[in-house]
Amino acid sequence: MADLTSTFIGIKSPNPFWLASAPPTDKEYNVRRAFDAGWGGVVWKTLGEAGPPVVNVNGPRYGAIYGADRRLLGLNNIELITDRPLEVNLEEMTRVKRDYPDHALIASLMVPMNEDAWREILRRVEDTGCDGVELNFGCPHGMSERGMGSAMGQVPDYVGQVAHWCKKHSDLPVIVKLTPNITDIRLPARAAKEGGADAVSLINTINSITSVDLDLFAPEPTIDGKGAHGGYCGPAVKPIALNMVAEIARDPETAGLPISGIGGVTTWRDAAEFMTLGAGNVQVCTAAMTYGFKVVEEMISGLSQWMDEKGMTSTSEIVGRAVPNTVNWQDLNLNYVTKAVIDQDACIQCGRCYAACEDTSHQAISMSETRVFEVIDAECVACNLCVNVCPVEDCITMEQMAAGSVDPRTGKVVEKEYANWTTHPNNPGSCAAE
Amino acid sequence: MKDNAYTAGIIPGRLSPEDYAENFSDLHPRLDDHEALVAADRCYFCHDAPCITACPTDIDIPLFIRQIATGTPEAAARTILSQNIMGGMCARVCPTETLCEEVCVREVAEGKPVLIGQLQRYATDTLMDAGVHPFTRAASTGKRIAVVGAGPAGLSCAHRLAMHGHDVTLFDARAKPGGLNEYGIASYKTVDDFAQREVEWLLQIGGITLETDKTLGLDVSLESLQSGFDAVFLGIGLGGVNALGLDGDDMDGLHDAVDFIANLRQTSDVATLPIGRDVVVIGGGMTAVDAAVQAKLLGALNVTLVYRRGRDRMNASVFEQDLAASKGVRIITNATPRAVIGNGAVREIEFEYTDDDLAPTGQTFRLAADQVFRAIGQSLTGGSLPALDGRKIAVSSAGRTSISGIWAGGDCAAGGDDLTVTAVAEGRDAAMDIHATLTGAT
Incomplete structure (x- = not known):
């Protein structure tokens, strides 16, 4: 079985699966149980300044969207940072780290935009023995109205400044947690790096309204007839998170900057995907909130099996493996021609591929009197929609046309050589040699 | 000692009240x-x-x-x-x-x-x-249509005609409307008087006058309907029952399965219904299974369903066959009744095994039987009907019969498959054709 031991910016943990700073990590009881269940690390629920703690709403604080069979696909929350006294959290963190020295324990921090505040909180958390700090520049609700969280994370200069203060006032490794509620994720990542941060983690939650109560005419979760936008997470945000992780991983200015991947990690497969796009480890919240801490067992066994199958012995071998293959559109090979192929033995004749193609795409699937569905190669542009809507896995596949054969749609011979848009004759800016 | 499954003869009250209630509860309770x-x-x-x-x-x-x-x-x-x-x-x-x-x-x-x-x-x-009837009746056309038979075909036809603004008089030979829904389907498939509730709900469309206890050929004639109405729809079902054609067919203890099922549906207390200890049902259709299963549910000790052909030829679906088996009904196939044995009342019945072409094999066996239900098919009754196709009323598209102005559908019409849903479709389609014919609408 593959060794899952992880070292992330010098912080060791038994595996790369950490619990993200969130409701599950708000107190000692939870964190002990999480470690006992197998989680490799925990980012403690975000701490604020000393003094009277924040308060949360007393109505519902989560909203959700569902797939079939009420499978939870997306969760949003309007919960703030920890609403327990700073001293209590620090005492509990100290005890937990003492009892679980081999597990990663990270302090998540959120204080106002002034150096003294950051210096003071760093001084307090260092005494807990924690392995590092994560700067919460991400929360998009509540705290952002007070100039913290994403309100700071959306200003790259602030991100760099705070990272700098933290490195100046503490020897602890510093992870900057980024908000996705920004146009170009690379800018705050660059600022974090320039400020001296050891790593970035992303994504925090996305501004969202999950649904509207159609009787009350109010967003959900609804508090006394009103709703506020929350932070969206869960499987639904994974594609957005994967892209943002990849953007940072392949940006020359931030290439090599360690990344902790967050956003909808639900299975070992999700974790592996984040890591191939450059994440050194992953952080999980919604999967644990949906299924309990036990889900980590599947993540551990699944990643181990996959690594064994790939002949990998260390999680570091996964990191960044897909980054070189993540390119700009213009670099894609226009001479790569595929056609959809339907496995008639696997087909259950639901006809969804036909409806999708006939109504919304290229009229490239025929339907016989006896419900046999076949691809019309002369019309198929290989868009993949039929594959995506087919309910049977591997029933429809995209098969590459051999070089030298003629694409019946275009009448052109499939070229063997790679050629992209930059050299295409239709491109006004084409730089093809005359 | 209290009567139970082992008590000989045809008697009521073999089971406890709890068992009766459980046995005749909804087969598939509504999904929550x-x-x-x-x-x-x-x-x-x-x-x-x-x-x-x-x-x-x-x-x-x-x-x-x-x-x-x-x-x-x-x-x-x-x-x-x-x-x-x-x-x-x-x-x-x-x-x-x-x-x-x-x-x-x-x-x-x-x-x-x-x-x-x-x-x-x-x-x-x-x-x-919720008491909602989701359809509204169109403005009156002034056309009057007689629908004979308030079973699935007739009700469907009447509703569709009424919806289009026609005035419908709906005749039925029985005391209650519903046809086989009311009299011919196993109790556990339609509990809580659903058949009557459905008819009442359906009639909310308005424009339908129900006349029960009116038998075609006795109380009303086809000729009078033709002259008194703009169109006639016949959904009269199959009123007759096929006989075994054996000596002793009239012995005590022999019954038609359809009567047994009808009695079951009409009784207010199934515990009062007498049932034999050793029951034999002859036939292979839904009626045979319904009778056999309900005999078992009434507390019969041994219930055997005997069908003359192979299982694959049974009209009862595999689901129905499995249901019967799960209730303890024994199914014997490829056997034809040869003799009813008894002295005034049936005691045994003798069968001969037959091959798939119904050719005798010479091998016989006897089943103890204090009660026998015949479920070997029903037949069309009544004279001066439109032309027949085989043993049923011949129909062309949308239920047109050989007589202009008379349509037919449901079990009495040729070509269907004797299913409730088919009867509903035929009634509906005939109604649309009648509507088109009377109004010129297409």
């Missing part, structure tokens, strides 16, 4: 809201779905299931009822395993179809329990 959502989520919303094609009434099944999944079972019910006004009964009695659910792509993929029948019941019950 959660169950319905889980079941609805499994539908793939197929294109030109096979289930629609398999439904004799062409209900848009993917659409109504999607309407359930999105929290609008009332809209789902409208989708169902616009095609099949008796969607509530059909949801209970349709052999879905040989219709929509047989061709469900999830049956193909996983051997587990979407629960179409139960979802249909969920939707129609939701609407009907």
